[in-house]
Structure formats: structure tokens, C-alpha cells
Amino acid sequence: MAEKILMKGNEALAEGAVRAGCRFFAGYPITPQNEVPEYMSWRMPEVGGSFIQAESEVAAINMLYGASATGIRTMTSSSSPGISLKQEGISYCAGADLPIFFANVVRGGPGLGNIAAGQGDYFQSTRGGGHGDYYTIVMAPNCVEEMGNFPRRCYELAEKYRVPAMILADAILGQMMEPVEFDFELVDPKTLKAPDWALGIAAGRERRIVRSYDLREGKLELLNLERMERYRKIQEKETLHENRQTDDAKLVVAAYGTSSRIAAGAVKMARDKGMKVGLFRPITLWPFPAKALAAIAEHVKNFLVVEMSMGQFVEDVRLSVCGTARVDLYARPAGVPSADEVFTEIEKVYQGIR
Amino acid sequence: MAEKILMKGNEALAEGAVRAGCRFFAGYPITPQNEVPEYMSWRMPEVGGSFIQAESEVAAINMLYGASATGIRTMTSSSSPGISLKQEGISYCAGADLPIFFANVVRGGPGLGNIAAGQGDYFQSTRGGGHGDYYTIVMAPNCVEEMGNFPRRCYELAEKYRVPAMILADAILGQMMEPVEFDFELVDPKTLKAPDWALGIAAGRERRIVRSYDLREGKLELLNLERMERYRKIQEKETLHENRQTDDAKLVVAAYGTSSRIAAGAVKMARDKGMKVGLFRPITLWPFPAKALAAIAEHVKNFLVVEMSMGQFVEDVRLSVCGTARVDLYARPAGVPSADEVFTEIEKVYQGIR
Amino acid sequence: MKLINKKPSSLVDKPMRYCPGCGHGIVHRLIAEIMDELDIRERTVGVAPVGCAVFADEYFNCDMIQGPHGRGPAIATGIKRSKPECIVFSYQGDGDLASIGMAETVHSAARSENITIIFINNAIYGMTGGQMAPTTLLGQISSTCPAGRSVAVNGYPIKVCEMLAQLQGARYLERTSVSTAPGVIKTKKAIKKAFQNQIDCVGFSMVEVLSTCPTNWGMTPVQGARFVDEKMTPIYPLGVYRSPEQ
Amino acid sequence: MKLINKKPSSLVDKPMRYCPGCGHGIVHRLIAEIMDELDIRERTVGVAPVGCAVFADEYFNCDMIQGPHGRGPAIATGIKRSKPECIVFSYQGDGDLASIGMAETVHSAARSENITIIFINNAIYGMTGGQMAPTTLLGQISSTCPAGRSVAVNGYPIKVCEMLAQLQGARYLERTSVSTAPGVIKTKKAIKKAFQNQIDCVGFSMVEVLSTCPTNWGMTPVQGARFVDEKMTPIYPLGVYRSPEQ
Amino acid sequence: MPEIRVDETRCKGCELCVTACNLKCIAMSETFSVTGYYPAKLAKLECCTGCGLCAQICPDLAIEVWK
Amino acid sequence: MPEIRVDETRCKGCELCVTACNLKCIAMSETFSVTGYYPAKLAKLECCTGCGLCAQICPDLAIEVWK
Amino acid sequence: MYQGIRISGFGGQGIISAGILLAQAGMIENKHVSWFPAYGAEMRGGTANCSVVVSSDEVASPIVARPDTVIVMNEPSLAKFEPMLKPGGLLIINSSLVNSKPQRSDIRVAYVTCNKIAEEIGTTKIANMVALGAFMGLTGALGVEAISKALPKVFKRAKPELLELNVQALKKGAETKIS
């Protein structure tokens, strides 16, 4: 097994993408993800890839649109306001079935907000902040090691289903250091099969077109229906989640990303006091592990959602348990709770359970 | 009462905004909403307002950001891809508590999609397609007359709560002609009280700052919590909806905008055949009339959602009925169903009801 | 007898959807002829804009990509850097290149991306039905300046070649016109050079082609061609604004 | 004895958060002095950028607005057209104005918006910690060109004044520097003229100020000032690039 | 004798070729084609020199020049 | 006699004033202030002419010039 | 009462304004009406068509997918719109420009030499009015009075003489019989 390295989350993210075969990065500086382009600016040339500091986030996503149309593994990253600017481009990538990979290291919003951590971009990420019907695969790491290991999975899923995939992190995951062990072999892009839709040298084959439109009456809907079917398959097959001590729980805390690690601390405090509390943590936010959650809801009738936002993630929890359990919300819009604070909320809710 | 005029939806929208006191319009051409900037290009100078064809949608929303910070009624409009580009700016307006007004005349998506009607921007509109925690008041007209009359309400609500407000229409509502009667008196902007936060001539008062950020530790969350409270009030007080024949219904069709008028035709066909079918139509999509829908769900146990998208609106229906009723979905992603087609779906579902 | 103007094999053999007399068709043919002549069809990737020429992705018989409005240069950059062995061109209208895409245009030139841009200046937004473009002339009527473009409301037309000529990275800039047959021939020469430059790794090359939009100008095609010669050319003088030899 | 340099009342009397020796502080003071001298504080609205000068909204004692990165000119346009009686200025860094905001910059100049832009060119992204700017010099090291800016990867620096000078709507363009005290005095004159132009309804005015970012240049402030004189000024020559008298 | 052949299914009747021909060999038909346009035609016999200018300006590749 | 007075709570010790003074009247303190910087000070007596150049370049409005 | 109409022809044949005129007239008769154009990308080709609904009830979809009446003013439109027509529906063909014959036998067909009749009245520009006249005569869906009132509202800048010609064209068209 590889050695553990102490790394910043943003660096692990960048290095993870490189190890997974990324050979094109375009980005634009924005706190708290600056380490990603900074890292790529020397790492890409080192592995024979391209790094471009784009003139804007809009340009960056469009550079990706072009680069990934040539069939290579690409990456861009940004933080909240910059991701908003990329929405049109992401929608185009989804519409053109391009498997781009990007990361949002979320900060507090809306607007300029702040540069600390937040989870206010959940809706935007899981429900296509851009226009039109599309989804993006969303993975939510909760430690630096996952920041490094998730890019590979993103690429594989993105390419398998020809949809964009993203990592939804936040300022804490981006800025903190933790030990990292990369759990996969280095990917040599030369060993990857060139996709049969990739643009480039056309010798000996039909020309190819990459586009996201069909102006003929009724035709666009057919494309969308086909894509809907792919989405259905992804929802069926590609969810990931983590259950902790949910079997005997009377209350299950639901949280993702940074909140989930803080919540884990609070759950431990609760267990130490003999309270039957568990933790449900979705690792893929889209597809949402709705079935796994529904399964818990068969025997657990109380949930406490912890999110660093006003109440976005809670909607997916509610949709999953579908009225069969009580769902409470501890919302911290652009605030980072401490484990103590979460524990206090757990106590409050727990006391109310008969 | 004023005379009925035969108007295009886009023109009614523009004229409605002007009559409601809009004196600044910035926009960028995009089908199927071009009539809005075209109309404003002569109408604004006529009423002493400003019209600017911006260099892009990004510039347009930022012109609005500036103009509305001076306290006047402003408008921009676009269609799906253009609205995606505005997401960062909309998030800033929400974060700076600016009561801008804008319209999305939705086309088929994602990507370039087509220029026909679609409802694929529901998530983006109702759940803040931009970054961070915020909501936008969303009104969904279903006829040209409402296109003309809703801007006034948008301005009033936006200003009352200091949040952006929008009209979510589509290519059909924008391009079709119908008779219009404006149901309100012409608003003379001079009679409107200048808001106490508006920038401009500062003689005799403290300077004012419009911004969307607070970088001090923990402070941004306080702003968000205050805004959350405003959102709660809006959800409590400002929902609008329409129920048709829901009292004795065994099945209620839920639809908004263009789908709702088509669905109304299908419901009529069903009633003509003696089927007990009703219609629920949210007029505000955010705040969503969840209580009104829950009230119906107390006696109706079957809903059929009709939307020109993959299944976005249906989430709000499910969240509202919260597991107490069965919710079926007739999804037409970027397709416009005929009343006949909707009726066929109604029949199918209706037959399954015991 | 021999056919002296065979249809270029780099153009798909089907009727084009452009309006009668529209300059897009002429320039499409020229580009295709050049791809044939330079024998680069099989390694060329074209970027179609949003604009009437969105259909370019159907007409060119090479790999094509169509992306967001105005972002052609960024898309072309992404392709070229990923596949330097390809010849990449971006085909754009004046709304696309000079309005919404201004930043991408300037920056791809400043970076001296080794790409070729064909810029169709028809002084109007064709596809969306005749709104003002950044290149619309003062006094010219459009659907968003129905009383004619005025300095006070709309400002001055943007002269793209002149502006980009200030950038060191812009290696070849020429403005031509397709309003007359000789102009078409000159345009072809210019575009050919813009492609040859890329083959020679010279860097950013752009040809601005003054073209017509009879439909939205409210003119016949013949009147349109005259408008180009009489009204547009004085404001947008033809010629070479930067050349790699410089 | 008399105090000969009273603090301008258009500046809020509190310490500024900029790094030691940062040029932003100097230019802030100049703008405030000019607001005092022209007696326009009560009718001025300033637009703060995203960049280190985001804090400008705290320091200027006039109405202020802070908006999205790079969109200052669009925001200023919205304000000025809504309240023509106000004096509107936009304060921007080189990343803000020349990278992400390039389209807004060019178009506000082309429209000749009657606004004043103060453009702080410090050849780097200050606030985000020293990434390359469009104005970073060739060979200059930044955190995203750690081996120095190279033409092949990053292209050429953009000379904003030179480029905008090609636009008819750009009525006043001057480049100055605040690396020396005499430079500061000249900068003040230039900025004052840019405000006076707006009062006189002349149209778009911009002053590009060569400034320092000692922190991200990895220099002492004194070394930074020298860098401006020795390295930046040759590439960005000082002077008037367009004047309304022209 | 050189000549041009106009493809009526492609010609959109724009008349640019008429202007382009220095020798004025081309005229427009009086009846419209299936596509609804009045197509161009070689009007004068033995007029065409096969210079190809008309084909240069034709936006629709509707003109074949034979020589 | 003209003089400058440096506000130690504002001065960030950038030394730009030192360079700006043609007469070299200004030097830096050897002890740092509460803000952690080594502030500037008028070093030579009767040196200052009150020309104000140091104040012109001071980014932090830390210098008052008295004349 | 419900009438869904589809009108189609070349750009320049007054297809759009004919549709608006019907809607305007329907409105004058206090009917529910809607008008919807084909727009956008299709325009480039040079054809135009629109949907009109005139109804005693609220209009569901303004896009008339199964028209009661189809008016085809040029050749290509026949092939495109004939199949859409409801069984028993009315097909009005401008036989001045359309040479082909419809394929279906479950519909009613009226041939009108619109251009010829219009030319006789004074100008081919009003061929569209002849077709509308035929529609009115054959369906009785709208009264001549309503259309006459609607005319000046739609053609705001037209001279009275021209409006008069329009009325003549309508009347002439109204004489059409099913063949």
C-alpha cells in the first residue's frame, strides 16, 4: 500500500485527478480553491498535460467543453460564484453528453458571501443549476483522503454514462490537511480506449459532430427521453452511502460532507451517553441513495438533518422517507457547527422521542 | 374597465412591466423572448426610462444590479441559456437584498436545446440556480393576460420583502397572442416612495452601502438567518394557486403555466365523460402553495403531475402531499403535450384508482 | 467540356438553410475549398457558433462542435491544446464574437492561441431576427434601435481588427468583403493564409469578412451587397491589420 | 504651525486593511481628495470590485456598491443611466477589469458610458494570493506560472490603454504610476480629469494606475516601487492614450 | 462554348450572380421553382466566357461553370 | 520649523516615505508598534522642509505634515 | 364551438397577418381566441405557418395539432399539413399556386384560385383574404362584420381603400363551395 501523505484537500483533489488520468485543466482563481489551479500549473506540464488559466470561469468551462470533446480526461474547479458562471457551460456539456469532471469548493453565499465553508450549493449541484433537464453526478467527500480518491470514480462514471460528474466539497475540505493514501493505481491515459464520439483525426472514419441541440420539431424531446433513461440507470446502480450505528438507532442524523464528519463526532458523544443515535451519510448526492435511506426509515422514525445551509439537503431526505418518519432540521446557512452544537440539537430531538 | 387588446405574450409582459413602473431595462437578444427587448427599445424612451442592449446576459444582470440599487423598478428578460449566465448576478441581487424583476421565457434544454417551449428550468427557478442559500419569488402565468398583469405583483412583493422576483413563462406564452386586459392602474414611478437603502444623492444623510458579503467570522450566517426569516414569511403569506373541481375529485391533475392550460382542456374532456377529475395549478411556484395542495390531499388520494420536463415540479407536489397520496407523473421533457395526450394519461391513471 | 468549379468535398452536399443571398453560404464554400486544397479535412475540427451559422456543423464535412454563444475561441483553445495535431477553426458572427464573446476573443488573441477564426461581420444579429450588433453602423436601423443606432443610447460600432491589432499575440488580422466576386476571391486568399498560419504554428489568425444579411437589413441581396460597399467599407476599411511578417 | 495635509473627508477615518506599502491605499486617498476638491461626495456612487479593493466600500465616505467580479462597468452603467445626476466611478484591479471583466470594459468604452474607471494594474491577482494576471509581465513569477509567465503557455500581457484607444467611445485614457511621489501627484491630476470629464458629460474616462503588490511579488514595498519603474513602465509606458481634446 | 448550369433546387433567386456577371449573361426566370424562388438562368446564348465570377458569389453552390 | 508626525497606529513600516524624502529626513524605528510593524519616524532634526512628498506616497495616511 | 385552424404558405403571402385577423375577429365576437406562429429556425427556409383557435370555451393549447381547418397557400404546405387535419376537417387549397391534389378521402376540400381572384380585385397581396373569405363562408365560424371591424386593428397603417379591397376579397372568397 502507498505511503500516507499529509496534504491539503485542494492538493489531494488535484493530485487525485492527475493520477486518474486528467490531462487538461482550465480554471480561474477563486478562494478557497486556489491551490487546485496552482498545483495544476506545474503538475500538468510535468505529466505532459495542459494547464490554462482561463480569462474567466465562463471561458474555463468552455475550454473544457472543447477539450473533453476530444475524448480526454479534463478538469476544472472553482468555488460558488465561479460555479454559477459555469452553469450555462455545464448545461451544454450535459446536453452534448460530454463526461467532464469539475469540483466546487463551496464557500458561504449568496453573492460574494464569504470565503469560509458553506453547503448552500446543494440544490444547484443536485438539480442542475443550469437550464434544462439534466443531472450531474455529485460526489461529496468528507475528508482529504476522499478528496483525492473520488476523482477517479467521477471519471469512470462520467464516461460510462456520458454525463458530467462533480465533487461537491467546501472550504474546510479544501483548506484542511489530513493524511491521504491514494487507493488506486496511477492511470496512464494512453491505456484508456478513445471514445467513439471523440473529435480529432478523422482519417478513415465518418465525421463526428458534438452538439447539444436539435431544432427539428419534437426531436429534442427524444434526446431528452434517452438521457432520462440513462439517469434512471444511474439512480438504480450508482448510489453510495455510509450507515453508522443505524441498526438499533432511535434517531438517525443525516448529513453529508463536512457536516457529516462533525455530526459523526456528535453521534459519538451521544452514544457515549447511551443514546441510541446513528448516522446516515450519502456519498453520492445525485444519484441520491433514497432507497438506502428509506430502508432505515422502515425502523427508525426520527431523523435529524444537519446541513450548513437553509434547508436544501433536507428535501432529499424528506423525499426519500416520504412521510414515514419525522424529519427535523438543524440548518446553519453558511455557518460551521461544532460537534458540541450538533450534540445539543441531538439531545433536544432525542428527548422529544417517545 | 380597459379595452381588451390582442397581444403577444412577450409584448404583454413588457407592457405590463412598463405600466407597473419599470423604468430601466437591460437585456440581450435570445429567442423566444426577443419581443421583450425589442418592445422596450422604443417603449422605454417613450416613458422616460432607459433601455440598454447589453453586451451579454452577464452584463445585463449586472446593469440591473446597479440600476435597482438606485431604488427604481428594473427589468431584464431572457430565455434558458441566458438565464443560466445570469445566475451569479441573481445570487448577488439576492445577497444584496435588491428587488430586481426578471422573466425567463423558457425554451427546450439543456444546452442550446431548441427554441420551442419547455419547462426544464423549474428547479433552477424555484431553488436558486445560483450559488448560496436564496430563493426568488416565481410567478407562473398560463395566459397572455397574466403575462401582462403579473409584473406588478412581482414588483410589489420584491420590494416588500427585498428579494428578486421573476416570471417563469415559456416559448408558447411568449409567442402566442391572446386578448389582454390590464387589471391595474398605471403606476407613475414618481409616486413610489424611494426606499431607504437606495443609492444616489446622499445630501443630508449617511452614506449607504449595497453589498452581498460579510467576511467577518460568523457574520454572514446572521445575514442569512435574517433572510431565512423573510423567506418563511413569504411562504406563509404569499402563495397563490387555483383549484378547479377538486372538491369531489378522485384524481387531481397538478400542472403550472402552459401545461396547466393544456391540462385544463384534458380535465374538461374527462369531466365530459363523467370522470371526477380536478385541477390544481400553483400560480406562485416559490413560495409553493404546499398547504393548499396538502388540503386537497386530505380527501384526494391520487394526483397526476403534468410537466414539460423530466420530473422537477413533481418534487414539490411530493413534498407537499408528503406520502399521503399517490403521485403519478406524466413527464414530457421539452415536449408540448396536446390535451388529447394528457387526457389519455388521465384515463390510464383513473382506471387504476379503486 | 469540363466542370471548372467542382463542389468541394469538405462541404456536405445538401442545400443550405441560409436566406437567399446570405454571405454565410459564400464563406462556407470558401472554407471547404481551402480544406480541400490544403488537404486538412481529416484533421480539421470546426467550431460552429450560436447564430445563423449554427448550422455550419451540418455543412462542413469535418469533425464539428457547436457550443455556447460567443465561446468559440475558448472551445477552440480547449481542442487545440488537447490535440495540437488538429487544425481548429472557429466560425463566428459579430454578435457572437464581438458582443457576448468579446473577452474570449481578446484573450485567445492575447494568448496567441494557434487557431483560426473566421469572423462574419454582417452588422446585425441575423439568427434572432435583426437586433443591433456591436458592429451595427451609426444610424442603421435594427429591431432594438428602431430609430437607428445612436451614440447616446448605443455607443459606437466596434472595429475588431483595429482593436485586436494592439495585441502582440494577434499574428494575422485581415478584413475582407464578400459583396463582390473579386472580394470573394480576396477573402479566400485571406482565409487560406489564416489556415496556413496555423499549419505553420504562427499563432492567432483571424479574418473578418464583411457580409450581408439581406433579410434583417430589409433589402434585396443585391441592395445588401451595395450596402456593404457603400456604407460598411468606409467604416470598416478592408486590408491587413497584422501579419506574421510584421 | 498648520497641518498641510488634512485627511480628506471623503475617506472614512479608519486604518485600511491593505498590506504594507500597497498602492491601493495611495489611490484611495487620491480619489477621496478629489471628491473633496470637486465637492461631489454627496452625489458620488462608487463601485467596489472583487479584489483586494473589495474593501473600498468601507473606506470611501460616499454611497458605495460592491458587485460581481469584473462587472464594475456594467454596474456603473446601470447606476449612471438610472441616476445621471450622480457621479459614478468604478474601481477595479487588473484581474477584475482585464481578465474576467474584459467584455464589460470594452463595451462600456465603446458605448462611451459617462463614467469614470480607476484601473489598478499591479500585474497580479492580489486578493486571491498571487496568481497570474492578464498584465503579468513575461518571465514574471506567479503562483499559477511558477516558472515565470511564458508566451507559449500564457500568452502576452494585455496593454489595456493601447487597446481601448482604438475605440471611438473611449474619450480619456491615461496611464500613470504611484511608485514615486511625483508619480502620485501626476496620478491625482489624471484621476481628477477623469472625474471632471464626467461632470462635463464627456463620456468614458479611465486612468490606469501602475501599482504594487509587494506581498504577492515577494518584495519589500521599496523593491516593489522599483519594480514598477524598472520593469513595468517599459512595457506599460506612461502617458495619455486618448484625450477628449483629440 | 462555355456555359453555366443552374441547379434550380439550390438556387434561391438572390440575383447576386446577375450582378456579378460583367457580360450580363444571366437573368432570372419568370416562373418559380418548387422551393418558391425564381431561379437564375443563362439568358444570352454564346455570352458566357466561363470566367466563374457568378459561381464565386453564389451563396448556394447553385451554379456549375462548364468550359 | 516644518515637521512630520507619524501615526504609529496607522504606519505599517513600508519605508516608502523613507525613499520619497529627498532630504533623507525619515528613518524606521527599531521597536515595533502594537500592530507589529516598525513605524517610520522623523530622524533628523531641522531636516524637514514640509514638502509633503512622504505624505503623498504614504498608503496609510500615517503622516501628518506640519508647516 | 371550437375551430382550430392552421394557415401555411411562403413568407410574404400574409400568412401571419391572416391568422391574427382571424383571432382579432374572434375576439370581437367575444370568443376565446389564440394565435401562435411558427417562428425561429424555420424562418430561414422561407415558409411560414400559424395556428389559430376560435372557441366558445377557454383555449387549452394554442398549438393546433389536429386542425379542423387547414389553409394551404403554397405547394410545400399541402404535404406538411394535410396529414394533420381531423377526419371530416376542411382543407382550403389556394389552387392558383398548388397543383398537387390531397391524398385523403376523409376530409372536405375546397379549391380557391386565391391569387387569381385577388388579382382580379386589384392586387395579389390580398390572396390571403380570399382564402379567409372561403374559410368564413364554408364554416360560418366568424361573421363578415367582425372581420371588417378587425381589419383596421390589424392593418393599422393601411389606407381605407386597401381595407376596402380586403373586404371585397373576403366576400369573393366567401362564395367558395366545397368541390
Place this chain on the structure above:
Amino acid sequence: MYQGIRISGFGGQGIISAGILLAQAGMIENKHVSWFPAYGAEMRGGTANCSVVVSSDEVASPIVARPDTVIVMNEPSLAKFEPMLKPGGLLIINSSLVNSKPQRSDIRVAYVTCNKIAEEIGTTKIANMVALGAFMGLTGALGVEAISKALPKVFKRAKPELLELNVQALKKGAETKIS
């Protein structure tokens, strides 16, 4: 075992790298560790601080809101971080630069003349190491061996001589006693 540490001082005092060193050493001892910097807007002011957690369990939040130990390397940091300290927690004060005294009586306080000691060893640059040494000596949270192993990993380009000085500083600091 859980140790939450907050280190604070001026930029340039090696605050950030001292924190990373602790985390690295913790990792070498097979502990769960995390490090989190204060970053961004605050930098402009010239102060720096970071959070470090060394724990036998998974780390919940890397932001140490209630530290077990606070190390203050300059004057302004005392006022800011003293209130955060847990009751009974350890406050290490660089008394070379901090003149004020803490307010609280429910904490343990150690004064270390970090700059002076560092200067004696050879350079004030290693004042941060003296403070770390004090932390290790007083808490026993991390062994000297682990830190010594961690040093070359954190200061990758430092010469062996400098690393040696660092070790000396750590050892010297470790002699600190609670006052």
C-alpha cells in the same frame, strides 16, 4: 486521547508551518490528525493562525473552537484566543513579544521567551520551535522522535544544519514549566 491546538501570531513567525509540523508528527505516531489554517481576507492584516487536532479517534471538525492548548506568539493573539481556551486548558505565551497577562484563572499558563531562546540557539526564525517544544514538554502529546522525523518532511528544502537547530529549539522549549 484528543488534543485541539490553536497557534497564532504574526505572518512570518512560522505559525502555519509549526501547525503542519504537529500534524505531521501526529501522523507519524499513527494518530488521527488534522490541520486547518485561517486564510484569505484575514491575511491582509498580517496575522496568522491555525488549528491542529491530534487524536486517537477520527477528527470531527478540524476547526478547533474550544482548544485544549493555545499558543500565542504575539500580542494581539492573546486577546483573541485566550477566551476560546477550555477550562483547565494550557496557554503558552511567547513572553518575548507578549507583555500583557491573561485574564482567566481557570487555565494553566506557561511563559516562554521564545524569541530570546531562539536567538541564543542561533536565529529568531526558530522561535516557533521553542513554543512547540514547550507544548510537547507540557502535554506529552507528541514525542520528540516523531517531531524529528516530521521535520525534514515539512521543511523539504532546509539544510540539515537548520534542522538540527530546530531540534535544539524543540528540546530547549521542552524544558518549560507551568508558572
